[in-house]
Amino acid sequence: MQTKNNLFQKYYPFWNNLSESEKEQFKTYSGTKTFKKGENINRTDECAGFVLIKSGQIRIYIVSEEGREVTLYRLSEGNICIFTAQCVLDSISFDVIVEAEQDTELMILSPGRFHAVSEKNIFVKCFGYELATKRLSDAMWTLQQVLFMRADKRLALLLCEEMRKSRCDEIKLTHEQIAKYMGSAREVVSRLLKYFSDEEIVKLSRGTVKIIDREKLMEIAG
Template sequence: MLQPEHLRFLSEHFTAWGHMNAQERTALVNHAVPRFFEKGTNLHSGESDCVGFFLVRSGMLRAYMLSEEGREITLYRLGPGDMCILSASCVLSTITFDVSVDAVKDTELLLISAPFFAELSEKNIYVECFAYKLGTERFSDVMWAMQQLLFMSMDKRL
């Protein structure tokens, strides 16, 4: 069961909350689990199972891609109030690339299971819209990172 502060945080940051009925809200609360990860912990790897959505309460996460040669590129960072959708990429069938997520700082978050979220988004168009909106926001972050990497000189990036 979520503590009152978790429930308040969830209702404030899960923007589809206002478009969910009481049964859907109760189910969401029952499927949201508070978790703590120490700095340096890998929360999600491209080859791992579809973990779920991360709603960051405190700390910071880094989403990145890893090449076969071991090179990394940071796609975006997530702080308090941000939500990571790529850790639940199985919910969005159009995501076909592997992303890893690490805790950059000690991080507290709410984890919403991917199977539950997939079911909820099938039943509630506002939740589905929320997921796709979040996906497009992250895509914009990724495109900015690519623009910096590909088109900005090294001295300007530093």
């Protein structure tokens, strides 16, 4: 079992640039919390804290006025979610919902403590802004896909990415989940998957999409 010190040393690149007092503050004001699959980690009006994922996976998404969800990105073990602590980053406001996609264990640092240390330590402050910039870039790429990219290409890109992450040709996702990740309607996803199936690119079964022609899929993904 990893101690707090080991976790921070492994995942916080600024750790060796902290004073002993600052390290103690991080340890003292951090705590482990677990969330069940489907549970909200924060809402748009909350500031949960600076989150390190110990195990599991989270989804960061926005919801349109019509109730459509658009998944901006997902994070798994060892990643840090900065937008659960957006209240500590001056001039950055990006309202999102963060949800546990699996049973998830998080190490959460109090937002006030992160802010206090970052105000005095340039390495922590720079890390926070660099991470926020990266996540905003990920979010903008997703929104660009939703707004300007053909749905079949977005689906192909998603399936290629899931295949890469799982290192497996069988992707365990429902049509509803894929629709949420794409920011599309379930009916559109089902129609596209049927087309991919008819073209013998994928084979469909309940809760599973099996890739049977990688070359064709990658060609559509571009």
